[in-house]
Amino acid sequence: MASINPLRCLFSTASSSLRSAPPKASIVRTSACAFSTTPRLKDSDYEFEAAERPRWQQTPPRMMAPYRIRPQARGGVFKVNEDPRRLDDAYIRMLGEGGNKVLGEEVKWLAVTHKSFEHGKRGFNDRLAYLGRRVVELQTSQALINSPQETQWPRDQNGQPMPDQFGRKPFLHPALSGLQGLTDEAESLVLDKTRLAQLAERYGLDKVTRWKPKRADNLKGSGIESVLMTSLYAIVGAVALERGGEVANKVVQDKILAPLGFKFASDI
Template sequence: MASPRPLRSLLSTATSALGAAQPAQRALVRTSACAFSTTAPSRGPEYDTEAAVRPRWQQTPPRMVAPYRVRPKPQGPEFKVNQDPRRLDEAYSRMLGPGGDKVLSDEVKWLAVTHKSFDHGKRGFNDRLAYLGRRIVSLQTSQALLNAPQVEAWPRKSDGLPLTDSYGRMPFVHPALNGLPGLTGEAKGRVLDKSRLAGLAERYGLDKVTRWTPKRADNLQSSGLESVLNTSLYAIIGALALERGGEVANKVTQDKILAPLGFTFTAD
């Protein structure tokens, strides 16, 4: 009969060897994890120097550039946007008058004419400026409609009192309320019609300097040219309000937007 002692010694030897291997494996895992966690990410020096040399409106931020193009290039001709600062200054001078190219800072001048479709918005876009400018233009339009002479007014007697209606009622009349019938949504919509404002923007040359990416370069109207020009026009008013104050923005709105549309303003 064989003795069980050799079998017991074999099992004890295997168990001790396995127990000694497990701490070594855990130590190996801890060492590799520490090595990965303490490695500092590499950063090229070109990211620091390139952004300092060229402004954001002139280039896409390096870290926002994809390594390769995901979508295929669209069919048809390529739409080229303006990159000439002198051409942009001419448009601002045409809209704001002599010295208009010096009213806003360079960064804001480009931002006000940059649509969110251009470069996927990586260089900034003018939506927020346009929102502020649209509120300013809307307020000035309401005030202009209130002060505009009304074609149809309530008939009056020879002494200036209003006539009564068929039920014998006399309406309340006050000089401050004379223009109230003209302040309607339809009247305001006709004044700030998208096509009218787009034509005004083209007169100032904003269609030549607005940066955007149309869906079809061979058909800008169907790609939304009028909406893009409206946004640029409103954004310039918003930029003036932020950098030059509300008084300057109101004055430009009256003289450069509402006056060409048929309104007259008296000097205060």
């Protein structure tokens, strides 16, 4: 019996299918092999059934691994919030009455989803947090400039600079009184990770932020402070995108900087 050349079979089958050009999917058969000419399905065809559910509720089927390749994490399993009512309560506590309606449904979940959750398959809040951090840093710098700063020059009981041993005199001007607030040290003290994480816990973001800790029995060691700070920034960034910079600035002043000890003209 003569041997069959696989390459010859493949090219003869392909040329035969091109000559016939069937309008629908078909299978061209020869005496030696069968070659399918079924057109490749589009990505949307695979996710047709999943498209009816919003992205935040599920991981896209094509992005799910068929089996687990890593062992279960030590310290138990961290349960992630899936209750929309609990999420709405957190937004109301942070943004005030009606805060659950400030953002769209998809964005509300995206702003509290860390990239460690489902390996980022449902989307994550890094870009929102990047924008929100810039808004918070700008408002913090303006607040520090307008706040009284301690001078490095020693002063007497009348508040006047004491004479220097070398005869130097500092240049003092009202426009430069808040210049020390523009340093990185001053800003880092205000926007400390621990302080912002405590503020996020006050608003209940620790109960609704979706992430996957390294150890469920050691959330602090797994980096929960950084995760909560990212969620806080992401909410500000989402508000800036959907409601505008003026609303986002107001949120930063009233809900972040005011609890940290700053006073604004509207509060006086």
